[in-house]
Amino acid sequence: MFWPLRRVPCDLIWTTVTSPLRSILQRTVENFGLADAEKNFRNTFIDRNRGKPLFLMLVEKLKGMRIDEFLQQIPEYVSKVNTEANQHIHCYVLGDEHRFYVGIVPADDAPGFLPNIDGAMGKFHGEAPKDGHGSFDFGIGRTQCNYISDAQEIFDELVRAAHKNLKDNLVRWSWTYLNRANDYFANVEANAVIQPIIYFDPKKELYSIKGGEVFVGGELYASYSELLRDIPDDQDINRVELLILEKIVMACHEAPGLLKFNVSPQTLIDTFPSAEKVFRFNELLLRQKLNPQNVRLELVEKPYEEHEIKLKDVCRYFFQFGISFAADDFGVKSQSHQVILDLGEMIKEFKLDPISFKFKPEEDQTKFLDNLAFIDYCIRLADNREAIITAEAVEDYDTMRFLIAHQVFHFQSHIFCKKLPLIYYRENFHKMQNLPESAVRKILSEDDLIQRQKDVGNIFELARELKLF
Structure with a gap:
């Protein structure tokens, strides 16, 4: 009526x-x-x-x-x-x-x-x-x-x-x-942002945007973990994460490239206990004209408990549709390390945080050798699964080239791009391809251009302004 x-x-x-x-x-x-x-x-x-x-x-x-x-x-x-x-x-x-x-x-x-x-x-x-x-x-x-x-x-x-x-x-x-978390959930699609992943092609020596990690709260939170810490204890965290996940998918309508969504292992176990729930999630992706094979769930380092339903079984439901997983903060002694062993081939990406690394042997030779060994370990894990290694928080050109020399070709770092509005990313994805190594080297090696890159927040856009691209 x-x-x-x-x-x-x-x-x-x-x-x-x-x-x-x-x-x-x-x-x-x-x-x-x-x-x-x-x-x-x-x-x-x-x-x-x-x-x-x-x-x-x-x-x-x-x-x-x-x-x-x-x-x-x-x-x-x-x-x-x-x-x-x-x-x-x-x-x-x-x-x-x-x-x-x-x-x-x-x-x-x-x-x-x-x-x-x-x-x-x-x-x-x-x-x-x-x-x-x-x-x-x-x-x-x-x-x-x-x-x-x-x-x-x-x-x-x-x-x-x-x-x-x-x-x-x-x-x-x-x-x-003021409840910052409520502001986050109230945001609309226009506030969705993506932290791009940049891929370096070692044969062509070109940099291209491949996809990125999606957030629906704009710049309110620097990371997903920071948001979760702001959720009151009396809230149903599983329901909150499901809300975030669905908002992200809706915001990504027809977005190109590899799209990464954060989720904690416990929420996966509790929220998707059956193949039917995962089927509905896959249907949601298809309605938004997203290819499930271009969707990756990044498992947040957070303690979880398994009973009758195992994380591996839940992840297998997703993997059957082509949805893969990324492992973050997977130190050998962490629970996340057991996750990557359990999930095997379903893990298609390993996150590496070089900001805590020392890459100069003259500063700390033991730490330098430990880091080389860890990178080698990551490479072997990735090779066994046909996975990639993505370096986060790379702060300078020398560190980036060091990682490239050791077979790390994917970067999720502000030296290339800050978080971009998802609408901008969707409309300009094709323009952020094939940036020559010479342009990157020039921008990231000269102090005045480094500062301009920090201000612009998009190395592809700056390279065009400088007519390097």
Whole structure:
């Protein structure tokens, strides 16, 4: 049933309400029956809108206005805080005057539109008492994890999150604070960035962008591990990581090259315990026009526990679709080292952090020899798996050439590129190919050009400015 509004239509679907809304929505209630209202609300709100961001708002203590009056204000306030004034939303309602849920999704005619529901309702909550329109308390749960999980799982998570957010809001309205992690999750596709991987072709002596590690929070966090440390202990970390993973995939629509997504081993075990869940993830990749063989999951160094479900078995589900894995921080004594032994050929990339290495024998010969031995060990691991070694945090040209001399040809380092907006990467991927070694050597060997490269943050772009490319 559609309820026309002045600016943005709000689609009211079901409710278990008694009067005064019963007369307004009686046909809808009769169609489904009160006993089935929650089930129908859950299935239609979620299943009809798979692939869209879902918001579930819990409203309590509504005073001074009827539910229908309250609902009419939602799209009005969405229009106030979103510049896309012509965008539409749909609302699905369940409950009565004392407590009710409002499911909110972008309309079908607004692809890619992400309504700022938190901002809109915060503004509504603050202005309503001042304007004499009444008052209310609210909490919002949100998720884009609606491809892989079933409707019941998603609904339960949204309800839990909405209740928790209501509790948090009651505190927030008394105490003002900034939660950087919430800002991260609220970011839209335009904030997605990629840290490029640059490949050196030793035969042609050319540098080309191959792909990169994708982040959806822009520059809010320097690394994925830093983000995880900022998640409160009372949060479901598996659900948080699944949210991040789905947001990343959505942001990567039609992105070229090798795309790396971070995930912790425990989340893989807990979130993808069956082949069916992995199949849904693969379907999500295909919908975004991504080749699963160009997708790599980077396993974050984080303790994990195995019981009936083993990490190796879960990874095998992914590998059957061509999705491979990268090992990070895999010191011989770490749990990650056991991971690379268990996963075998499924590991297609080893991350190397040369920033802690000493490559000059005159400074520390023992450390120098240890590092050479470790690089040799990495090369043997990589060769056995037809994998690559990617050097991170390379800070100077000499270190890079040292690594190239020892068969390390992939670099994920700011000396080539800072994090690039994913939109820019997608549009300019073909322009960041075949940069001559002579251009790289010149830029990274002269002090003034080194500084310019730090400012520009893209060696391909700077080389073009200098007419070296």
